[in-house]
Amino acid sequence: MNLFSHLECPLCHTTYDPRQIQTYCHEDFHPLLAKYNLQLGLSKSNLSSRPHDMWRYRELLPLNNDQFKTSLGEGFTPIIDLNTLGKKHNQRLLMLKDEALNPTGSFKARGLSMAISKVKELGLRKVSIPTAGNAGSAVSAYATRANIKAKVFMPKLTPNVFQLDNEIMGVHVHKVPGTIVDAAQSMKNQLDDTWFDLSTLKEPYRLEGKKTMGYEIAEQLNWQLPDVIIYPTGGGTGLIGIYKAFEEMQALGWIKDIPTRMISVQVDGCAPIVQAYIKGVAHAKKIESPAPTIANGLRVPSAFGDRLILDTIRKSKGSAIAVSDSDIMHAMRHFAQNEGIFLCPEGAATFAAYEELTLEGLISPDDQVLLINTGSAYKYIENIMEYELAGFQPLVHVLN
Ligand SMILES: Cc1ncc(COP(=O)(O)O)c(C=O)c1O
Numbered sequence: 001m002n003l004f005s006h007l008e009c010p011l012c013h014t015t016y017d018p019r020q021i022q023t024y025c026h027e028d029f030h031p032l033l034a035k036y037n038l039q040l041g042l043s044k045s046n047l048s049s050r051p052h053d054m055w056r057y058r059e060l061l062p063l064n065n066d067q068f069k070t071s072l073g074e075g076f077t078p079i080i081d082l083n084t085l086g087k088k089h090n091q092r093l094l095m096l097k098d099e100a101l102n103p104t105g106s107f108k109a110r111g112l113s114m115a116i117s118k119v120k121e122l123g124l125r126k127v128s129i130p131t132a133g134n135a136g137s138a139v140s141a142y143a144t145r146a147n148i149k150a151k152v153f154m155p156k157l158t159p160n161v162f163q164l165d166n167e168i169m170g171v172h173v174h175k176v177p178g179t180i181v182d183a184a185q186s187m188k189n190q191l192d193d194t195w196f197d198l199s200t201l202k203e204p205y206r207l208e209g210k211k212t213m214g215y216e217i218a219e220q221l222n223w224q225l226p227d228v229i230i231y232p233t234g235g236g237t238g239l240i241g242i243y244k245a246f247e248e249m250q251a252l253g254w255i256k257d258i259p260t261r262m263i264s265v266q267v268d269g270c271a272p273i274v275q276a277y278i279k280g281v282a283h284a285k286k287i288e289s290p291a292p293t294i295a296n297g298l299r300v301p302s303a304f305g306d307r308l309i310l311d312t313i314r315k316s317k318g319s320a321i322a323v324s325d326s327d328i329m330h331a332m333r334h335f336a337q338n339e340g341i342f343l344c345p346e347g348a349a350t351f352a353a354y355e356e357l358t359l360e361g362l363i364s365p366d367d368q369v370l371l372i373n374t375g376s377a378y379k380y381i382e383n384i385m386e387y388e389l390a391g392f393q394p395l396v397h398v399l400n
Contacts, residue, residue, distance in 0.1 A: 001043065002042075002058070002059055002061075002062075002063070002064055002281065003019050003034055003036040003037045003038065003040060003059045003060060004034060004035075004036055004062045004064070004302050005018065005037045005062075006018050006035050007022050007032040007034055007035065007204050008033055008035050009025035009027070009028055009030055009032055010030070010308070011025065011026065011028040011030050011262040012027055012028055014027065014331060014353070015035075016032060018034075018062065018064075018162070020122070020365070021119070021124060021196070022124045022204055023105055023203055023204075024201070024202050024203070024204075024304075024394065025173040029308065031201040031202075031204065031242070031304060031305050031308060032204040033204065033207070034062045034204055034205075034207070036060060036169045036247060036248065038060075038082075038251040038252050040253075040318070041252065041253075042059050042060075042252055042370045044219075044252075046225075047219065048184075052075075052076040052210035053071065053073055053074060053076050054074050054075025054110050054113065054209065054216075054249050055075070055112075056069060056076070057212055057215045060208075060215070060245075060248060060253075060277075061114060061208055061209070061212075062114070062204075062205060062208050062361055063067040063070060063114070063118055063121060064121060065116050065121055068117050068118075068121035068146075069114055069117050070113060070117045070120060070142050070145050070146040070333060071117075072103035072104075072109065072113065072141060072142070073103060073146065073222075074103050074113045075091045075102070075109075075110055075157060075212055075216065076101050076216060077096050077098050077099050077100075077102060077216070078097070078098055078101065078134075078220075079096070079097050079098075079217070079220045079221065079370070080095065080097075080098060080339075081093070081094075081095055081126055082096055082338075082339055082371075082391050083095040084097060084338045084339055085335065085338050087341060088295045088338070089354075089355075089358060089365075090365045091232055091348050091358075091363075091367070091369060092365060092367065092368055093226075093276055093351070093364055093368040093369065094285065094354075094367050094368045094369050094371075095226070095330075095368075095369065095370045096299035096315045096341065096347075096369070096370070096371050096373055097213065097216075097371070097372050097373070098216065098341070098373050099349075099368060099372060099373055099374050099375060100344065100374075100375055100376040100377070102148060103141060103163075103239060103378055104134070104137040104138045104400045105134070105136075105375055105378070105388070106134035106138065106344075106360060106372045106374055106375035106379075107134075107138070107210065107213065107238060107372075107374045107375065107377065108135040108137070108350040108375075109138045109141075109142075109208045110209035110210050110212055111135070111138070111205075111206030111207065111208075111209040111237060111241075112138035112139050112141075112142045112198075112206065112209065113138075113210050114140075114143055114205050114206060114209030115127075115198055115203065115205040115206045115209065115211055116139070116142035116143055116145075116146050116148060117135045117142075117221060118144070118205040118399055119146075119148060119196055119205075120146045120148060120260055124148070124196045125148055125149060125296070126148065126149045126150075126151075126194055126196065127148055127149070127150050127151075127195065127196045127197075127198050128144055128150065128151040128152070128153070128185050128187055128191055128195040128197060128198065129140065129150070129151075129152055129174050129187075129197075129198040129199065130151070130153045130180050130181075130183035130184035130199055131152060131153070131154050131162075131180065131183070132155065132158065132180050132296045132297045132300070133154060133158045133159065133162035133296050133379065134162070134297060134374075134379070135160060135198075135200075135296065136152040136154055136166050136171075136173065137163055137165050137166060137271075137379075138172065138348070139152060139171070139198060140152060140165070140166040140169040140170075140171040140213040141169060143171070143344075144170065144171065144236025146350050150171045150394050151171070151172060151174070151187070151191065151195065151329075152166050152171055152172070152174070152381040153173075153174045153176055153183040153184070153186055153187040154173060154174070154175060154176070154180075154183055155175070155176060155177075155179055155180060155182065155183055155299070156175045156177050156178075156295045157292055157296070157299075158175070158183050158296055158378060159296070159381075159382040159383055160382060161240045161379050161382065162307075162379065162380075163175065164302075167310070167378065169210040170199070170324075174186060174187070174190070178202075179290060179298075179299055179300070179301050180234075180299065180300055181286075181301055181302060182300075187199075190250055190289035192261030197380060199304070200234075200235030200236075200237055200303070200305065201235060201236070201237060201290070201304045201305040201308075202304060202342070205243050206237060207240060208241075209236045209241075210242075211241035211242065211244045211248075212236050212241075212340070213241065213242050213245070213372070214241060214242035214243065214244065214245025214246050214249075215237065215245045215249065217229070217245075217370065218245070218246070218249055218254065218255055219240065220381075223254060223255055224245065225255060225257075225258060225259055225260045225367065226259075226260055226369060226370040227259055227260065227261065227368045227388065228260065228263060228358075228363055228366075228367050228368070228370065229242060229260055229261075229262055229263065229369075229370045229371075229372065229392075230263045230265060230350040230353050230354055230369070230370070230371050230372070231262065231263065231264060231265065231350065231374075232266075232295065232297065232298055232347065232350055232372070232374055233264040233265060233266055233273055233274050233303075233351045234298050234299070234300035234303070234306065234310035234346075235295045235303050235304070235305060236264075236273070236305045236306070237305065238265065238374065239262055239264055239309055239313075240305060240309060240312050240314055240370065242262070242309045243258075243260075243262055243312045243315075243316060244259070246258045246260065250302040251272045251284075253280055258316070260316060260318050261316050261317050261318040261319065261320040262312055262313055263313075263314040263316055263318050263319050263321065263357065264277070264318070264319075264320040264321075265298075265308065265319070265320075265321055265322070265323060265349045265350055265352075265353040266298055266320070266321075266322050266323075266349075267291075267293045267295055267298045267299070267322060267323065267328075267349065268322040268323065269290055269292070269293055269299075269326050269327065270287050270290035270291065270298060270300065270301055271287070271320075271322035271323040272284035272285060272286065272295065272300075272302060272303065272308050273286050273303065273306065273308065273313075273320050274302060274320040274321060274322045275311065275315075276303060276306065276321035277310060277313055277319070278317070281310075282302065282307055282310060282311075283306055283307055283310075284302065284310065285302075286301050286302035286351060287301040287302070288301070288356035292382040293345075294325050294327055294328060294345045294379075294380065294384065294387050295325070295328060295344075295345035295346045295348075295349055296345075296383070297346045297374065297375070298345075298349065318354065319357070319358065321354055321356060323349050323352040323356065325345075325387065327347045327349075328345050328349050328352055328388060329347040329348070329384075330352070331343075331351040331352035331355065332348035332351075332377075332384075334344065334351070335348060335351050341373070342375055342377040343376075344373060344374065344375040344377045344379070344380055345374060345377075345380055345383065346373075346374050346375060346376055346382075347371070347372065347375065347377075350372060350373070351371055354369060356372060371379075
């Protein structure tokens with residue numbers, strides 16, 4: 001039985017029909033959230049016999065008919081104890097959830113498995129997306145599998161591998177000067193509304209796939225949540241989704257408290273959420289001309305879900321911090337040399353943030369800390385090589 005009941009704007013509380021395709025609240029210009037009949041209850045013991053992928057939380061996902069499920073085995077990525085670094089930092093427990101092991105090499109697989117399944121269930125045939133890279137690869141894979149047409153728009157300054165893997169799957173990529181915001185504008189200018197817009201949080205389904213990270217974290221840690229989660233934030237679906245899962249599990253009685261402080265990491269050339277968090281305001285101001293970075297997924301000058309991201313950080317008593325490309329490269333090497341794990345730049349940013357936050361006393365030795373490596377380092381080889389070649393100077397993208 002599916003517990004999905006409706007979609008709702010968290011600002012005006014208008015409800016939306018779950019049997020029709022929905023986008024966002026046009027009144028408040030705000031994302032919609034999927035709501036479930038959690039009071040009907042669901043026992044976590046149901047999970048024990050199910051396959052280890054994100055669809056084991058089936059009742060808590062907004063798909064009505066399994067016939068439309070479009071899956072490549074996404075989810076249930078490992079949580080790895082970081083024994084060496086944990087000891088060096090005198091940390092009670094330091095862990096990594098490694099999302100690089102998902103199909104198409106990133107956590108974006110979860111959101112797009114969910115969204116493409118829903119799009120198929122609702123009978124749509126064409127989708128489009130602006131992307132910093134990883135979401136494009138996932139759209140191409142899942143749309144192809146579901147026999148749905150896709151178009152992908154990405155900033156020119158994206159490693160070429162992201163264009164290549166989309167095109168190998170037969171999906172055309174439009175490279176656009178500027179940032180993901182410019183790619184979104186170009187998409188809007190070129191496509192009519194027969195193409196369903198999968199932009200971050202402009203539709204409510206991707207978030208539901210991403211939230212399965214939160215369910216997994218609880219289940220894998222024997223229903224004891226960590227004290228701190230550090231998450232690299234661009235559009236913010238990962239951070240919002242994990243916490244949404246925690247709140248749903250609390251309503252279901254699967255967990256008692258939510259002790260977890262959600263920490264958002266951005267890059268110092270593009271840190272709208274960090275700036276808004278420090279100023280204490282509800283909305284983030286768009287960053288004009290954000291600096292290039294090796295962490296493409298974090299070059300998001302304005303996030304549609306800014307309010308939800310900031311709410312999540314604040315209600316969890318978390319924090320937000322910016323790191324530099326040089327911090328990221330240093331963290332990437334240090335991490336790899338101690339743990340044998342090659343983090344993507346966004347993942348390395350979480351370790352750079354962890355080191356800084358321990359120095360500032362915002363993480364104490366007694367905390368149990370979970371870092372999220374959101375994607376595969378191997379897709380960023382071009383960025384890393386260029387950065388190294390430039391002698392640790394600010395990135396100049398020679399290939400674009
Ligand atoms: C590897 C990686 N990490 C983090 C992010 C940011 O994710 P979110 O939009 O959930 O904040 C992205 C987005 O493109 C990404 O590709």
